[in-house]
Amino acid sequence: MxxxxxxxxxxxxxxxxxxxxxxxxxxxxxxxxxxxxxxASPASLERALLGRADDIVRLIEAAPVAYRQTLSAAVNIPSVTAEWYPATTDAARDLMVSSTPDLTGTYDNIFNIDGHPRRIVRFNSNDRLSDVLSYDRSTHRRVDFFAVQLRDNSWLVFTDEAHQWALPQSxxxxxxxxxxxxxxxxxxxxxxxxxxxxxxxxxxxxxxxGSDPRASPIPEIGPKELRSAISAFNVLQAQLRQFVEERTTMLAAMSHDLRTPLTKIRLRGEFIEDEEQRARLFRDVDDLQAMADSALAFFRDDFKDEDPTLFDFAVLLRTIVDDYTDQGRPVSYSGPERFSFSGRPLALRRACMNLVDNALKYGNLAELTLACSPTQIELTCSDRGLGIPPHAFEKVFEPFYRLELSRNRSTGGMGLGLTSTRAVILAHGGRIVLHNRAEGGLAAKIILPITGSSGGVAQVGSQSVDLQ
CATH class of the missing domain: 1.10.287 (Helix Hairpins)
Structure with missing residues (x-):
């Protein structure tokens, strides 16, 4: 334009x-x-035929009765013959019963005289009306008839061997x-x-x-108003990126600067003679260090620095299970033996391990179940604990929110595990939902879409199933 x-x-x-x-x-x-x-409508050839038929009707109608049969036999229209039937014949009576006036103007008033429409009948050789007509049935197996009533109630019937008359106007x-x-x-x-x-x-x-705040600016294409909106959004995106980077840099500096005073506190704590007080001080120092490191890792979004790649998601889950099993932890897996998926394997591994850690901490065991379909995969991590209140299904994803009210890091953590997990899932275009199981415990379900770059091949036992 x-x-x-x-x-x-x-x-x-x-x-x-x-x-x-x-x-x-x-x-x-x-x-x-x-x-x-x-x-659709009478073609030009058909209009010409109807016009000639109208002239023939007027001519025969004006001629004496004794000459009408002869005149009708002399009709010269390509593939069309005419036959005149007096009003006293059976054909005229049958046509009169079956006829209707051309009140709709289907034939453009061609057969109207002085504004009075004539009676017209259209039928073919398969209709019972053809039984009373005289025509060569051996030569013409399939013909169409167009009958017009004259003023004295006689009928002129045109026999068409090759032409279809127009449909009714309706x-x-x-x-x-x-x-x-x-x-x-x-x-x-x-x-x-x-x-x-x-x-x-x-x-x-x-x-x-929305899934990657560090994405490149949107190309400014389209109409003027849309380009203006895209330009404003790109400016906003750049400002948000700068804001996040500045806050991340500030947190990194704070975390780095906190290490020196925390180290000094720990060294000075060595001179405390009361072992119990010294142990409490060291726990507080460890909590401060863990909080700073966890907050820094969360706000940095380090998982987004990892490039997506094609990997075996089922093997990744079985590796996690093996690692926990080697430590004597009750973790199990059920699902396909192989399944290729395009994503960030390290980030997904941390997200799955967060769910397993929560299941082990609050539910005594972790059961991983992987279900695959042509469009998405569903990973469910279930435990056998007490579950959580329904009103907390969304709150637990908020940063630093903990159902366990104590500040003990060994029992309640930092409150960033599920927050980080959901950030990873959202970055992959998926979602995570929680629900309490009917048989007891909590189930966390991760739903990830399968993109065109995913392999989409699931193998159960010795059988492979193509999911594309």
Whole structure:
């Protein structure tokens, strides 16, 4: 649009899109009207035949009765013959019963005389009316008839060997409206798709930024208003990134600077003669150091510095289980033997270990269950503890929130384990939900989408299943 000199705005795009849709519908309607033939409206050839038939009707109607049969036999229309039936014949009586006036104007008033419509009957050789007509059935197996009533109630029947007369006007209207409706629907769908394409692209870029705040700026493409919004968002993104980096740098400096006074406190604590007080002091020092290190690790988001790669997720889980089992911890795994997945293996390993640690600490054991589908994987970590109150299902993901009210690091931790775990899962485009099990204990379910780069091959035992 910019090359054409028109302003590239949403208003202009909408106007051009709607105008193009209307123009497309009109063109399609014209094409259908020309190519539709007999079923859409009477074709030009058919109109010519009807016009000649009307002239023949008027001629025979004006001729004496004695000459009408001869005149009808002399009809010279390609593939069409005519036969006159007096009002006293069985054919005329049957046609009278089956006929209806052409009140709808189907034939454009071709057969109207002085504003009075004639009675017209259309049928073919398969209709019972053809039994009373005289025509060569051995030569013409399938013919169409067009009967017109004259003023003296006699009938002139045209026998057509190769032409189909037009459909009734009501049927034509239904077909035309149906085609126009389908055309408008198709044009609207296409117009809406191309009009909303830049907005959809912007939404996808926003979701990418939501999962990775360090993502590159969004390309400024699309209409003027959208480019302005993208530009403002890129500025906001840069400010947020700078804000986070400054706070992270400050926390890193604080953590580094705290090491010196904490070390001095520990050295001076060696001179405390009371062993109990000395032990309490050392525990406080360790708590301060652990809190500083945990906060720093959380705010740094170190897992996002790891590049995504294709790895075996099932093997990663079984390795975690083996490590805990070697320590005599009750951890088990059930699921496929092999499953390739694209992600950050180290970050996912830490997230899974956080869930296992919580399950062991509060539920005495950890049961890992992996379920795979063509679109996502579900990892459930279950325990046999007391569970947690439903109102705390979301609160436990908040930084430094702990259900265990004591400040003992050995029993309650720092309150950042689940927060860090959810950050890792969200960075992979997934989600984590908690629920209490009916048989007792808590279940933490991780749901991760499978991207196109994931291998998507699960192997159970000796059988491999392609999930793509």
């Amino acid at each position: 910019m090359r054409s000199g028109l302003p590239d705005t949403i208003a202009w795009r909408t106007a051009l899109t709607v105008g193009s849709a209307i123009l497309g519908v009109l063109i399609l309607s014209l094409v259908a009207n020309e190519l539709g033939g007999f079923w 049927t034509q209207i239904v077909i035309a409206l149906g085609f126009v409706g389908v055309s408008i629907l198709a044009a609207s769908v296409l117009a809406t798709y191309f009009l909303s394409k830049p907005i959809r692209r912007f939404g996808n870029e926003l979701r990418r930024f």
